[in-house]
Amino acid sequence: MNGYSYDTKDMIYALATPWGTSAIAVIRISGAGCIEALKEVFSRPEALAKCSSHTLVHGQLLNRQTSTPIDEVLLSIFKDGRGFTGEESVEISCHGSMAGVESIFKLLTSLHMRSAAPGEFTFRAFMHGKMDLTRAEAVMEIVSSQSELGHSLALERLEGHLFTLIEEIKQLVLHAMSVIEVQLDYAEDEISGNVDFPFDTVERARGRIETLLATYAVGKLYGEGAKVVLAGSTNAGKSTLFNLLLREDRSIVSDVHGTTRDFIESKTVLDGIPVRIYDTAGLRDSDDMVEMEGIRRTRRLIDDADLILLLLDGTEHDSESAVRYGNLMDDTRCIVVWNKTDLATNPPLEGSFPLSAKRGEGFARLRDEMVSRLRKDARRPGVQDVVIESARQRDELIRAKSALTEAVLLANQEVPLDIVAVELGEALEALGSLTGEVASSDILEKIFSGFCVGK
Ligand SMILES: Nc1nc2c(ncn2[C@@H]2O[C@H](COP(=O)(O)OP(=O)(O)OP(=O)(O)O)[C@@H](O)[C@H]2O)c(=O)[nH]1
Ligand SMILES: [Mg+2]
Incomplete structure (x- = not known):
């Protein structure tokens, strides 16, 4: 992995808490011999030697040369492979200063431990059979989850409900396979014909896969979230709406055209959906180099958006916007917002959402529309x-489903059963491969290098 082989024989360490100043930080160590190694730099080596698994030992970590204390710590001890990784491990709860944590890292390195690569702890847990691949991925998804609901859904996967479901589907396919194999064994001379192909079982398996596959769009939405871009002419009220969506004064609002010159990005949660919102520079002709660059960036953001709120200034006739943003208006990702309804405005454009971003009137309706557009008719998951x-x-899942579809097709065409069995x-x-039973090293590498915990 980036020239790194995920060796599981040595001792590794990593910060388990965020990198920054805090009251307490936790450094996790894993690998056979780590308790013995720590004895050399711990103020109470005897206590460490005698303690049983799942206990806490209080003491000081000491400088190897001078024996002066580096920090007062609590060690959580996991013996006999009972740690998270399925190995002997220790968690050091130390004080959360970055300089202090750095000193402990140096100390651990001097004890022949090495800094863990991203995901390496979870990788070890997987290799030692502590979790299947769906759970390992859930750990990553929990760590990176951005909304309460996304977090709960990942927790469900960690508890193994996805694993169980996949195992059930596997049992159905295995059953179908065994029915075929019996026929292959006992009817060697007449293996053509589809007399006893277990259509029902295979269809049941395929149906379950389909149901699970249908959850992907919504799972991705609540896990990864969506990008929402506020676009429109200068002074239309984009920054005002941006602040309203975030419930804070994040972006500068003024009646000067071209106030926002570069985009501003912030995060919020809309009905459980983690959303990244971008306030952008209004599109207009300009000779100003900085503003032109801002406008170029706006265009890139628009291309990449899941949802675009196109703000029109209702107090103006806004034919200019209609021309400038003509393409956007026809874009299925676009919601047209008719802003400044508290002032005397022209009648709202057909199909647009009337809003007073300043007073919040029409905001609830707009929010509901945003959520339902992002969800694309899918219901909010429980x-x-x-x-x-x-x-x-x-x-x-698509690969499994296609193979089952092909099997049914071949069986219907009375193709020899050994071909169907393939x-x-x-x-x-x-x-x-979904659960990691037969995952190739390529797949493992891809999954675990995606982890980004610690520093
Ligand atoms: N009366 C009224 N004024 C509004 C409304 N929304 C925004 N404004 C005002 O319109 C002016 C421009 O608002 P901004 O939010 O800065 O507009 P913008 O689209 O971000 O403008 P640029 O950053 O220049 O592209 C400010 O004076 C706002 O107070 C509204 O709903 N009603
Ligand atoms: Mg602005």
């Missing part, structure tokens, strides 16, 4: 729903 979020899981085998492999 906290206990099994939902997939990872593109890898989606791809494996398709079932392919489906099983895809399902196995």
Whole structure:
């Protein structure tokens, strides 16, 4: 992994809490021999030697040369492979100054421990059978979750509900496979014909895969979130609406045209959906180099958006915007907002959403529209729903589904059953790869290098 082999034999450490100043920081260490190694730099080596697993030991970490204290710490001890990684491990709760944490890192390095690569702790947990791949991915999704609902959905996956569902589907395919194999064994001379292909079982498996696949869009939405861009002419009220959406005075509002010259980005949650909102520079002709660059950036953001709020200034005839933003108005991602309704405005453009960003009138309706557009008719998932979020899981499910579809097709065409069985085998492999049973090192590398915990 980036020239790094995820060796599981040595001792690794990493900061488990965020990198920054805090009351307490936790450094996690994993690997056989780590307790013995720590004895050399701990003020109470005897206590450390005698303590049992799942206990806390209080003491000081000492400088190796001078034996002066580096920090007062609490060590959480996990023996006999009972740590998170399935290995011997220690968690150091120390004081949360960055300089202090750095000194402890240096101390650990001098004890022949090394800084863990991203995801390496979870990788070890997976390698030692502490979790399957769906749970390992859930750990990553929990760490990076951006809304309460996204967090709950990832927790469900960590609890293994996705794993159980996939196992159930696998059992159905295995059952179908065994029915075929019996026929292959006992009817070697007459293996053509589809007399006993278990259509029902295979269809049931395929139906379940389809149901799970249908959760991907919503899982991705609540996990990864969406990008919303506020666009429109200068002075239309974009920054005012931006602040309203964030419930804070984040962006400068003024009646000077071209106030926002570069985009401003912020995060919020809309009905459980993590949303990244961009306030942009209004599009207009300008000779100003800085403003032109701002406008170029606005265009790039618009291309990349999941949802665009196009603000029109209702007090102006705004034919200019209609021309300038003509393409946007026809874009299915676009909601046209008719702003400044508290002032005498022209009648709102057909299909637009009347709003007074200044007073908040019309805001609730606009928010509901934003949520329903982002959700694209999908219902809000319940906290206990099994939902997939990872593109890898989606791809494996598609592979399994295609193989089952092919199997049914071949069986219907009375193709020899051993050929049909190959398709079932392919489906099983895809399902196995989902849970990590047969995952290749390439896949493992991709998943675990995606982890970004610690520093
Ligand atoms: N009366 C009224 N004034 C508004 C409303 N929305 C915005 N304004 C005013 O319109 C002016 C421009 O608002 P901004 O939010 O700065 O507009 P903008 O689209 O961000 O403008 P640029 O950054 O220049 O592109 C400010 O004086 C706001 O107070 C509204 O709903 N009603
Ligand atoms: Mg602005």
